[in-house]
Amino acid sequence: MSARSWPGVSVVMPVLNEERHLAAAVQRVLDQDYPGELEVILAVGPSRDATHEIAARLAADDDRIRVVDNPAGRTPHALNLGVAAARHDLVVRVDGHGELTDGYIARAVELLEETGAANVGGVMDAQGHSAFEQAVASAYTTRLGLGGTAFHLADSPAGEAETVFLGVFRKEALAAVGGFDETMHRAQDWELNYRLRGSGRRIWFSPELRVTYRPRSSLRALVQQMYDTGKWRREVVRRHPETANLRYLAPPVAVTGIAVGTVAGLVGELAGSRLLKVGFAAPLGYLAIVVVGAATAGPMPARARAWLPVVLAATHLSWGTGFLVGLRRTRP
Numbered sequence: 001m002s003a004r005s006w007p008g009v010s011v012v013m014p015v016l017n018e019e020r021h022l023a024a025a026v027q028r029v030l031d032q033d034y035p036g037e038l039e040v041i042l043a044v045g046p047s048r049d050a051t052h053e054i055a056a057r058l059a060a061d062d063d064r065i066r067v068v069d070n071p072a073g074r075t076p077h078a079l080n081l082g083v084a085a086a087r088h089d090l091v092v093r094v095d096g097h098g099e100l101t102d103g104y105i106a107r108a109v110e111l112l113e114e115t116g117a118a119n120v121g122g123v124m125d126a127q128g129h130s131a132f133e134q135a136v137a138s139a140y141t142t143r144l145g146l147g148g149t150a151f152h153l154a155d156s157p158a159g160e161a162e163t164v165f166l167g168v169f170r171k172e173a174l175a176a177v178g179g180f181d182e183t184m185h186r187a188q189d190w191e192l193n194y195r196l197r198g199s200g201r202r203i204w205f206s207p208e209l210r211v212t213y214r215p216r217s218s219l220r221a222l223v224q225q226m227y228d229t230g231k232w233r234r235e236v237v238r239r240h241p242e243t244a245n246l247r248y249l250a251p252p253v254a255v256t257g258i259a260v261g262t263v264a265g266l267v268g269e270l271a272g273s274r275l276l277k278v279g280f281a282a283p284l285g286y287l288a289i290v291v292v293g294a295a296t297a298g299p300m301p302a303r304a305r306a307w308l309p310v311v312l313a314a315t316h317l318s319w320g321t322g323f324l325v326g327l328r329r330t331r332p
Contacts, residue, residue: 253320
């Protein structure tokens, strides 16, 4: 592909409370040295930190960067606003706490041409700084944690996929299926890719494409993230029952089993029933699974490994509880 034939790309970044990572994320986009025209659209929500000021400064320093307001503060709203403002036919989604690896955009553009896909994406390369963040990163990339999807695993083969991390889209394909569903506050990527596939279009995964993802930095933030994710995954299954599978059902089943087993065991202690005391096997068995899983996970610092059982349990149980609770629905 000659320098003149490279299409222009619009990088759309939904941004909210990202003062810690935004400048680095934008710089990684600009450092791509993409041979075609490139613009960066920061769709900024009502942040509680200095995100607005940082975004405005970045835009003032580089005329390739534009800021659009996202009053709703929700990711799908930001994405739709960014796509609507995009000047080019190819749209690259990047998060305000994600960092593209070298050559990401150029290779994604090549893959769109080679595969004819409507959306291409790659690996969510979770990397943490603190011991806790490193443990969360490990949970993201192991099968016992969140590693059941191709984009969590660097060794997954290239090919058609249900969904990919972030994505590089053809703008016409987004318009054809109505863009991002603004009622899906989370899991909007998966839901969009579901509709793209339903329209006969192709989603393509390639391990060549990697985005550095910065995980949550505290246990409280991780629990909230996973609880919300579980609630929205329940909503996806409610809207599209055919998408339910064992991977999504495992966390709520684990939460239910642990809760029932613990209650049965406690009743057995009070009533002197050996049969009911067997219920303790559920929480103890689960504890053994996460401890052994953490001990046998890949290489990591000792402090991160010490955090890993806690991170795995928080991930599973928060996600499962959110799935069981689901979204609060109001009667019309």
